[in-house]
Amino acid sequence: MAWTIVGQGLAGSCLAWELWRRGVNFCIVDREGGIAASRVAAGLVNPVTGKNFEPSPMIGEFLPEALAFYRCIEEKLGVVLWHPLPIMRLAGNDDEWAKMQAKASRADVKVWVGGELAKSEIDGWAGGFEIRGGGRFDVKMFVDRTREFFRAQGIYRKDEIAFDRDEMARVWCDGAAGLVLGRHGEARCAKGEILTVRATGWDEARIRVGAGGWLVPLGEGCFKLGSTYEWERLDMEPSEAGLERFVALDKQADFIGKGAARRERDTGGRLRLRCFTVDALDADVIGDEPIWREGKVCGWVTSGGYAHASKVSVALGYVPRELAGETDGWSIEILGEMRTARLQARPLFDPEGARMASR
Numbered sequence: 001m002a003w004t005i006v007g008q009g010l011a012g013s014c015l016a017w018e019l020w021r022r023g024v025n026f027c028i029v030d031r032e033g034g035i036a037a038s039r040v041a042a043g044l045v046n047p048v049t050g051k052n053f054e055p056s057p058m059i060g061e062f063l064p065e066a067l068a069f070y071r072c073i074e075e076k077l078g079v080v081l082w083h084p085l086p087i088m089r090l091a092g093n094d095d096e097w098a099k100m101q102a103k104a105s106r107a108d109v110k111v112w113v114g115g116e117l118a119k120s121e122i123d124g125w126a127g128g129f130e131i132r133g134g135g136r137f138d139v140k141m142f143v144d145r146t147r148e149f150f151r152a153q154g155i156y157r158k159d160e161i162a163f164d165r166d167e168m169a170r171v172w173c174d175g176a177a178g179l180v181l182g183r184h185g186e187a188r189c190a191k192g193e194i195l196t197v198r199a200t201g202w203d204e205a206r207i208r209v210g211a212g213g214w215l216v217p218l219g220e221g222c223f224k225l226g227s228t229y230e231w232e233r234l235d236m237e238p239s240e241a242g243l244e245r246f247v248a249l250d251k252q253a254d255f256i257g258k259g260a261a262r263r264e265r266d267t268g269g270r271l272r273l274r275c276f277t278v279d280a281l282d283a284d285v286i287g288d289e290p291i292w293r294e295g296k297v298c299g300w301v302t303s304g305g306y307a308h309a310s311k312v313s314v315a316l317g318y319v320p321r322e323l324a325g326e327t328d329g330w331s332i333e334i335l336g337e338m339r340t341a342r343l344q345a346r347p348l349f350d351p352e353g354a355r356m357a358s359r
């Protein structure tokens with residue numbers, strides 16, 4: 001049987017190399033449009049990560065194996081992909097520093113900690129450790145050169161594959177595309193920013209991580225820097241927003257997003273845009289407030305305000321599709337206070353559209 005790897009990002013590329021090494025019959029395809037995480041990622045490998053300063057799961061086993069694997073690919077392709085670099089892990093405040101110090105004495109953390117950073121290196125920070133064993137993996141070069149290699153072997157092609165649950169010979173390495181469609185289970189999206197900058201004359205060869213941000217040297221005065229600062233879904237699909245009637249899915253010509261809109265129509269999407277009236281006091285929603293139900297945040301407000309003609313405070317927001325028919329039981333958090341909200345199924349103003357249609 002010939003396997004098809006769908007998606008040639010980091011995951012698909014690694015799998016392709018492993019199948020190639022084992023002499024398995026396969027081909028690899030990628031749709032090439034849009035942005036793949038592997039083409040923009042910073043490639044930061046940090047053995048002790050996150051706010052909680054915890055070792056990445058199974059890092060002690062995975063990292064040596066990954067590095068041995070990448071070394072083989074480097075030899076095969078004649079390029080340098082792995083750049084070992086010390087990491088400066090900085091604490092934004094005293095509490096975080098105390099937590100990091102306590103954790104650093106734990107055996108599974110200690111093994112990665114090189115030592116406390118000197119006072120002169122932590123200006124403006126509460127403290128910091130140097131972390132060993134990390135570095136930067138040049139993901140973009142890895143996927144680009146892997147593509148060239150397998151194309152030359154005649155087993156890479158550009159193609160967009162439609163998902164088919166019954167097609168057993170496909171391995172889906174479609175990254176976030178599959179995640180947001182819920183194919184690989186529940187997904188949580190992080191909002192972040194990433195920049196590539198040039199800082200001429202700044203000779204920094206260490207990775208810096210702290211307060212949710214990071215800076216990774218790429219060499220020759222270039223750096224990737226970024227931060228992850230919010231967790232929420234960033235995309236809105238036509239049916240979820242009630243806009244599917246504006247998308248001509250039967251149009252013969254291809255258009256950007258056609259495949260995604262079709263898939264969303266077929267699966268029904270995960271969210272629905274709904275209108276709520278809110279028992280607001282002296283402040284209305286302005287956007288991005290959490291929508292609560294049964295003690296959990298399950299949606300977010302996109303916009304709203306006071307509806308003067310209807311004399312009521314209104315919020316529009318996304319909620320899970322399966323709850324989108326529930327009238328009661330909602331709360332919206334405004335300036336840290338819970339305000340009871342009620343789903344408003346019909347338009348508040350001129351629900352029949354009679355005023356618009358009048359002559």
Ligand SMILES: Cc1cc2nc3c(=O)[nH]c(=O)nc-3n(C[C@H](O)[C@H](O)[C@H](O)COP(=O)(O)OP(=O)(O)OC[C@H]3O[C@@H](n4cnc5c(N)ncnc54)[C@H](O)[C@@H]3O)c2cc1C
Binds near residue numbers: 178
């Ligand atoms: C901005 C950013 C910074 C990051 N920084 C880091 C970091 O510093 N360190 C770290 O460890 N991780 C980082 N990550 C995460 C890491 O980059 C990703 O987890 C990893 O690259 C995902 O690889 P992937 O192969 O699963 O997916 P992707 O790289 O998204 O690849 C999926 C591929 O599948 C293709 N595809 C999708 N659907 C289809 C289809 N139907 N038919 C054909 N092809 C299809 C796409 O074109 C794409 O090329 C970062 C991610 C982002 C977005």
